Amino acid sequence: MGSATIFFWLQLPNVTKSNGLTLTIFGIITLIATYNYIRIFNSWSEAFTVASKGGGDYAVQLTGAPFNDGHRYQDWLLTVPLLLIEMILVMKLPQQETVSLIWKLSLASALRVALGYPGEIQDDLSVRWFWWCLAMIPFSYVVFTLAAGLAEATSKQPSPAAASLASAVRYLTMLSWCTYPFVYMVKSVGLAGPAATMYEQVGYVLADVLAMPVFGVLIWGIVAEKSAVEGSGKLLPN
Amino acid sequence: MGSATIFFWLQLPNVTKSNGLTLTIFGIITLIATYNYIRIFNSWSEAFTVASKGGGDYAVQLTGAPFNDGHRYQDWLLTVPLLLIEMILVMKLPQQETVSLIWKLSLASALRVALGYPGEIQDDLSVRWFWWCLAMIPFSYVVFTLAAGLAEATSKQPSPAAASLASAVRYLTMLSWCTYPFVYMVKSVGLAGPAATMYEQVGYVLADVLAMPVFGVLIWGIVAEKSAVEGSGKLLPN
Numbered sequence: 406m407g408s409a410t411i412f413f414w415l416q417l418p419n420v421t422k423s424n425g426l427t428l429t430i431f432g433i434i435t436l437i438a439t440y441n442y443i444r445i446f447n448s449w450s451e452a453f454t455v456a457s458k459g460g461g462d463y464a465v466q467l468t469g470a471p472f473n474d475g476h477r478y479q480d481w482l483l484t485v486p487l488l489l490i491e492m493i494l495v496m497k498l499p500q501q502e503t504v505s506l507i508w509k510l511s512l513a514s515a516l517r518v519a520l521g522y523p524g525e526i527q528d529d530l531s532v533r534w535f536w537w538c539l540a541m542i543p544f545s546y547v548v549f550t551l552a553a554g555l556a557e558a559t560s561k562q563p564s565p566a567a568a569s570l571a572s573a574v575r576y577l578t579m580l581s582w583c584t585y586p587f588v589y590m591v592k593s594v595g596l597a598g599p600a601a602t603m604y605e606q607v608g609y610v611l612a613d614v615l616a617m618p619v620f621g622v623l624i625w626g627i628v629a630e631k632s633a634v635e636g637s638g639k640l641l642p643n
Numbered sequence: 644m645g646s647a648t649i650f651f652w653l654q655l656p657n658v659t660k661s662n663g664l665t666l667t668i669f670g671i672i673t674l675i676a677t678y679n680y681i682r683i684f685n686s687w688s689e690a691f692t693v694a695s696k697g698g699g700d701y702a703v704q705l706t707g708a709p710f711n712d713g714h715r716y717q718d719w720l721l722t723v724p725l726l727l728i729e730m731i732l733v734m735k736l737p738q739q740e741t742v743s744l745i746w747k748l749s750l751a752s753a754l755r756v757a758l759g760y761p762g763e764i765q766d767d768l769s770v771r772w773f774w775w776c777l778a779m780i781p782f783s784y785v786v787f788t789l790a791a792g793l794a795e796a797t798s799k800q801p802s803p804a805a806a807s808l809a810s811a812v813r814y815l816t817m818l819s820w821c822t823y824p825f826v827y828m829v830k831s832v833g834l835a836g837p838a839a840t841m842y843e844q845v846g847y848v849l850a851d852v853l854a855m856p857v858f859g860v861l862i863w864g865i866v867a868e869k870s871a872v873e874g875s876g877k878l879l880p881n
Contacts, residue, residue: 469694469695471701
């Protein structure tokens with residue numbers, strides 16, 4: 406995440422000004438994720454300890470301090486709306502439509518994250534499912550709006566290279582966004598204890614890596630290609 | 644807050660020099676807030692602990708260390724006058740009027756923060772109300788002066804896009820400024836204990852997010868639009 410931030414910002418002098426805004430915001434997204442992953446790392450280290458059982462064997466034990474996954478939701482509350490703003494900026498719609506989409510999608514996606522959290526910290530399965538269903542309402546609205554908008558944006562790209570990247574962005578977005586509700590379900594289907602927590606954390610980390618640095622590099626490819634077409638010189642190798 | 648600072652400073656090369664001053668100061672405002680929020684976070688962590696009650700249940704307990712909200716007032720003592728200076732600079736009044744307004748409003752707003760603090764750290768309700776009333780005198784002076792000045796500034800913007808942003812700035816300022824006295828009242832109406840402290844903190848955080856990063860992005864929109872009109876090239880996408 407931190408490396409992605411440095412990459413996006415070091416590329417800033419190489420793109421045109423309006424494309425630079427896209428890279429600036431993407432570097433901020435991965436910076437917020439860097440900060441929150443350090444907090445998650447520290448909380449994880451405080452919650453578990455590795456104790457010697459003698460004879461060179463070790464066992465992982467709970468320290469009694471709870472693992473605080475709230476940092477993950479604090480991260481998403483900021484980064485998910487910012488990721489949507491990035492996608493809307495890349496679509497290059499008329500200004501009025503851009504502003505209206507930014508308001509609607511960023512509020513809906515923040516609402517989705519906020520509705521997911523009360524379920525995430527529950528052990529009662531029916532309460533978990535209740536908040537999952539509520540969060541799926543703004544989630545579905547955002548995904549369907551994006552699917553339609555991105556299809557249109559793909560057809561409007563200025564060059565075949567940009568169009569093929571925009572198409573990759575579209576499928577990656579759908580894939581990574583639809584991963585989260587399934588990972589959330591890990592604990593809702595009755596898996597419990599440290600193993601469930603571990604699977605859930607691995608799932609969220611994989612989804613975040615797709616949604617942030619991998620997605621960001623594709624967006625960088627698009628803005629680099631667009632800057633080249635707009636005349637600031639060729640950036641992508643070949 | 645930290646992300647907002649980076650955003651404003653990374654946008655510096657894209658605006659004209661006089662508009663760059665506005666962005667520089669705004670990055671300093673959110674930087675001061677970042678520093679103080681780290682101090683508040685640490686003080687909060689020291690004041691509360693999460694202890695296991697066995698069986699996977701946890702309880703939040705007081706550690707005995709007091710939660711020090713003084714960092715919030717130390718933050719406001721610097722950031723509130725700076726926020727007012729930002730608004731006065733955006734108004735683009737004649738130089739003499741600008742200087743006189745900066746002195747009057749920044750001293751009045753610092754006085755308001757200083758008068759609020761002795762009440763904030765009191766448990767006696769009548770003493771809380773006494774300081775609240777005193778702080779409302781400079782507060783009202785600042786809000787009425789701003790309301791009048793911003794109405795005039797809105798009508799003087801160089802383009803319809805800048806005028807619509809200036810109008811949003813005006814309403815957001817009134818909304819966020821008027822939130823603080825109400826949040827202060829949470830404890831004055833007799834709510835007490837950890838719940839009251841939590842509601843108060845959530846209220847102040849929401850008001851600060853509106854008054855600093857959200858407000859700052861609107862100000863950035865205005866200076867980007869003004870720089871475009873003044874000829875440094877189009878900045879906002881579309």
